[in-house]
Amino acid sequence: MPESPRPSDSEHTGRGSRPECRDRCTCPRANGSANDLDTLLATPGFSGSLLGSDVAAVAEQLPSLEQVVGVTVAGPVLMNDVGIHELPVGIGGPIRCRPSRISLRLNPARLGSALVTDPAAHVPPTLRIFDASGNTAHASYLTDTSDRLAFESLSLATGGFDGTTASHHVVSAAPRRDDTAEDRDMPSADDQIAQFDAVLEDGGTQRLRSMPGRSEDGFARVESRRVVAAFEHAALLGMPMTIATTAPGCIQMRHDRLDGAREHRGSMVIASGTCRAMINVNLVTECWVTWTDGVWGRTGSIELYDRHARCSFIATQTGSVSAETFEGWNQLVADVAR
Incomplete structure (x- = not known):
C-alpha cells in the first residue's frame, strides 16, 4: 500500500489532504x-x-x-x-x-x-x-x-472545525497540576472521576504502575478466569453495573442491567440492553481489582489492561444505585480479589 493516496484516487474523492501534525x-x-x-x-x-x-x-x-x-x-x-x-x-x-x-x-x-x-x-x-x-x-x-x-x-x-472553533460546553479540560516528577510518582486521587481521567490522560499507564504498591488499599492483581466468572455471575443475577471501554482519548460508558455474559475460547461477550462489549481475554495481560470513592463510598472496580499497559475496560458502579446493588457488587469484587 502506498504511503499516500494516488493522485488518480484523490481527483474524485471530494476530500482535502490529510491534516498536518508538524x-x-x-x-x-x-x-x-x-x-x-x-x-x-x-x-x-x-x-x-x-x-x-x-x-x-x-x-x-x-x-x-x-x-x-x-x-x-x-x-x-x-x-x-x-x-x-x-x-x-x-x-x-x-x-x-x-x-x-x-x-x-x-x-x-x-x-x-x-x-x-x-x-x-x-x-x-x-x-x-x-x-x-x-x-x-x-x-x-x-x-x-x-x-x-x-x-x-x-x-x-x-472549515468550521479547523482548530479555531472554541468548545465551551462540555469538552474542556479541568485545570491540571504542574507535571513535576513528584506529581508523576504520586498515586491518583481516590475518586471515580479521577479514576476515569487518569485513564484519559495517558491510557492509565501511570495508574497501573502505582497499583502494586497499593495492596493495603485493597488493590489486587487477579487472574482473568476469575474476572470472567465474576461477569458471568453478575449477569445471572441481572445486576446493574457500569461498563466502560477506554480507547486513547475516548471512553464509552453505559450503566444498566447486565443481561448476559459468556466466554468461549478466550472471547467474551457482555450484553446490557442494546449494548455489547466484546473482550478478547487472550490479549488482556493484567486484571486488577481497585477501589475508589463513589456516591455510596468505597466502590470496587475491575480494570483490564493490554500488553502496552493501557487500560481497555473498566467495570464498576456509578450513580445512585440501590443499596442492595451497591453492596452486592462490592461483595462480588471483594470475592474476586481473594
Whole structure:
C-alpha cells in the first residue's frame, strides 16, 4: 500500500489532504507504518471529508445525529451501542451514563482528527473520530432513524472545525497540576472521576504502575478466569453495573442491567440492553481489582489492561444505585480479589 493516496484516487474523492501534525507528529506514518485514517484515505474510490483538527467541536455535534450505532475500539475490547449520543464530557466533568444514551468522555489532547464517510461496501454513512496515532477511537454509524441532514451539514462545515472553533460546553479540560516528577510518582486521587481521567490522560499507564504498591488499599492483581466468572455471575443475577471501554482519548460508558455474559475460547461477550462489549481475554495481560470513592463510598472496580499497559475496560458502579446493588457488587469484587 502506498504511503499516500494516488493522485488518480484523490481527483474524485471530494476530500482535502490529510491534516498536518508538524513537529508534534506521533502518527504511525511518520514511523513507516499505516493506520486506520491513512488506510481509509488510500482506498480507491474513497468518498468522505476530513473535518479539521478541532475534534472537540465535532464531538459536540454527535447528539444531533439522533439514533446511531456508536462503536469504541480499545485494543482487546470493542463496545457498540444503539441510541442517541449524550453531549460528551471532558476531563474533570461529571460522570454521565444513562441506559438510553451513548455516553462519551473525551480528552481532545489525545485525539487527532474526525472524518465523515459516504456509504460504501455495505457500510452506512459514518462519523469517525481518530486518536493522535490515526487509529479509530470512536465511530458513529448512521441508521434509518438518524438525522441525515445533520450528518450532511458536518460535511459542509469542514472549515468550521479547523482548530479555531472554541468548545465551551462540555469538552474542556479541568485545570491540571504542574507535571513535576513528584506529581508523576504520586498515586491518583481516590475518586471515580479521577479514576476515569487518569485513564484519559495517558491510557492509565501511570495508574497501573502505582497499583502494586497499593495492596493495603485493597488493590489486587487477579487472574482473568476469575474476572470472567465474576461477569458471568453478575449477569445471572441481572445486576446493574457500569461498563466502560477506554480507547486513547475516548471512553464509552453505559450503566444498566447486565443481561448476559459468556466466554468461549478466550472471547467474551457482555450484553446490557442494546449494548455489547466484546473482550478478547487472550490479549488482556493484567486484571486488577481497585477501589475508589463513589456516591455510596468505597466502590470496587475491575480494570483490564493490554500488553502496552493501557487500560481497555473498566467495570464498576456509578450513580445512585440501590443499596442492595451497591453492596452486592462490592461483595462480588471483594470475592474476586481473594
